[in-house]
Amino acid sequence: MADFQGKQMIEISGLTKRYGSHTVLDNINFAVDSGSIAAIVGRSGAGKSTLFRCVNLLERPTSGTVRVDGQELTHLSRRELRTARRAIGTVFQSANLLRRLTAAQNVALPLRFLGLSDEEVHQRVRELLERVGLLHRANHYPAQLSGGQRQRVGIARGLATRPSVLLSDEATSGLDPETTRSILRLLTELRDDLGVTIVVITHEMDVVRSVADVVAHLDRGRIVESGRVGEVVRRSDSPLATSLLPTDPAPAPLAGEVVWQLRYTDAIVDPNWLTRVSRELDTDIALLSGLVETVGGDHAGRLTVRMSGRLSPATVAGAFAAYGIHAQVASAADELAVAS
Amino acid sequence: MTGSVVTGHVLALGTPWDGVPALVLPALGQTAEMVGIVMSIVVCLGGPLGLLIFNTSPRGLAPHPRVNASVSWVANLGRSLPFLVLMATVIPFTQLVVGTTIGVQAAIIPMSIAGTAFFARITENAVREVPPELLDVGVASGASRWQIIRSIQLTEALPGLAAGLTLNIIAMIEYSAIAGAIGAGGIGYLAVNDGYEQFDAHIMLACIGTLILIVQVIQFTGDRVVRYLLH
Incomplete structure (x- = not known):
């Protein structure tokens, strides 16, 4: 994967x-740079959740290695693994809060496991709830919180032990778009402010587009495509690019006109x-659809x-290419119309 | 005329009402003592046994088929026999442990055996109800097994455990009555011995009333506790 800050935080x-035989x-090979957000996408059943569970060794891999922050996890003893896991925060789908504990008590749980004093726990829980914007809900039980709030508590709990890595399994699935955006904003802040390396497992391409630095597409247990998101979306014949930036099927053009499909090929394109x-x-361009x-x-x-259709296809393609845009004829009204 | 006299005579037979409390209250005390002692033993033994059964099962924290099968077999043993038969079966063991085979002390042994097996299953079921993902939370945050048991399994299973405990206490009150057969004393014994065997209608009614009342009170209290624990 692309090299932002040099160091690889996760190496699989x-x-x-x-x-059994299934x-x-x-043979997954995947690395995430320190301080970046990686997304693992794929349909349900592609193996995303298993991969997620293999990174913190909730599932033991049959073979292969998992290295987090330079430490090879598969060789650790039970005790060493317990310590190593504290450096890996985990945010579960549907938050997985203990229903009998308040938001604050849920966040405190990993700190209690560490054996911190009440004073330290209290202090840290306040900080964490403040970061996720839920200090005012500290003493609410999960049943009294909205889905988005529960997820924030889950994130705060995942961050409790100041991990360098945060794993998130479908943390935004089932949330409304506004709540999803706020959760994603939070993840971006964590990366930018705390330098946390984040791995999000998701089936939502919006999530990938808005927060991920790198993306890997998992299909039937294999990584079939991966790369920097900004680079992947510019690929021409990539299924991942198409699902990241989907386009409507080209409509039939009017007589004498041609429908073009455009795709940015440069990382920076003149907005005008x-x-x-x-x-x-010297022609009109009708914008039919786009993202x-x-x-x-x-x-x-x-x-x-x-x-x-008056213009020669080569001229049109050349004009767009000058701005870092690849243009391709999607459909012409008919041969005659193009020729005339 | 004669009929009414006979009827009146039968009804009048037995302890006068004002003498009833003097018999019922000490019996109530004995029942409370027996059930109290038994329940303390039951919770101390049955709870860990139930946790062991669940946590050695495939879904537990330390799956171990062989341990699971044997502990589960032992727990079933305590629940296989009707209480009266169990009581007779363990007489040699009772003699060995408490040095007598009659009275309150003797009743505590079979009651504890049956109750422990009962509570072990109740604990296992209550802990099984805790979503497995919550155990993952513990494992992923680097908790030890003991920490997961205490902070996650028991914390989340508490309402289920309280409901089961209520059930268990009521079952033990019932068993204490059966234990009356070996002279254990208590309300059940009084009802059978004085009320039923000697046709003492007042004692019988008082015992029935008391039993109904205490079971209702225990169930009511249990339900309130469960609701409180559920928040």
């Missing part, structure tokens, strides 16, 4: 997990490209436009 190599994970190309070619976003600091875009 040759990881295989079998249940191979759930097949549409008007500029229009002026240069333009900043993904992992890079510009990414996939759009469908309609233009007059």
Whole structure:
């Protein structure tokens, strides 16, 4: 994976997990740089959750190694593993809060396991709840909290032992878009403020687009595609890019017109490209559909436009290419119309 | 005329009402003592036994099929026999432990055996109800098995344990009555011995009333405790 800050916080190599004769994970090689957010995507049943559980050794891999912060986990004794796990915060799907404990008591749990004094626990829990914006809900029970609030408590609990790595399994699934955004904002803050390395397991491409630096696509137990998100979305024939920036099917063009599919190929694209190309070619460009976003600091875009068929395809493609945009004819009205 | 006299005579037979408390109250005390002692033993032995059964099962913290099978077998043993038969079966053991085979002390041994087996299953079931993902929370945060048992399993299972404990106490009151057969004393013994065997209607009614009342009070209290624990 791309090298942001040099150090690799998580290194998974040759990881295989079998249940009997069923191979759930097949020779996974995956690394995450320190202080970045990695997303693991895939359909349900692809092995995402098993991979998640292998990173903190909730499941023991059949073979392969898992290295977190330079420490090889699969060789540790039970006691050593307990200590190592404290450096890995875990946020579970549906938060997994103890229903009989208040928000504060749930967050305090890992600190109690560490054997900190009441004073230290109290202090740290306050800090954590403040960070996730739930200090005012400290004494509420999970049943009295909303889904998003419960998830925030789960994140605060995951951060309790000041881990260098935070694993999150579908932490935003089932939450409404507004709540999802607030959770994702929180994750980004954790990366930026605390330098926490975060791995999110998700099936939601929005999540990947908005927070992930790198992405790996898991399919039937294998990583079939991976890379920096900003770079992946510019790939031409990538299923992952298509699902990250989906486009509507091109509509049938009107007579004498051509529908073009555009795709950003450069990391930085002049935001005024549409008007500029229009002026240069002296033609109108009808924007039919499209998605333009900043993904992992890079510009990414996939759009469908309609233009007059008078222009030669090479001229059009060349004009777009000058702005770092790949243009491809999606459909022409008919051969005659293009030729005329 | 004669009929009514006879009827009146039968009804009048037995302890006068004002003499009833003097018999019932000490019996109530004996029942409380027996059930109290038995329940302390039951919780101390049955609780850990139940935790052991669950945690050596495939879903537990330390799966161990052989240990699980043997502990589970032992727990079933204590629940296989009707209480009266169990009581007779363990007589030699009772003699060995308390030095007598009659009275309150003798009753405590079979009651504790039956109760421990009962409570072991109740604990196992209550702990099984704790979602497995919550155990993952403990493991992932680097907790030891003992910490997970204490802070997660027992904490979350507490309402279920309280409900089971209520059930267990009521069952032990019932067993204490059966233990009356070996002269254990208590309300049940009084009802059978004085009320039923000697046709003492007042004692019988008083015992029935008292038993109904204490079971209701225990169930009511148990339900309140469970509701409190559930928040």
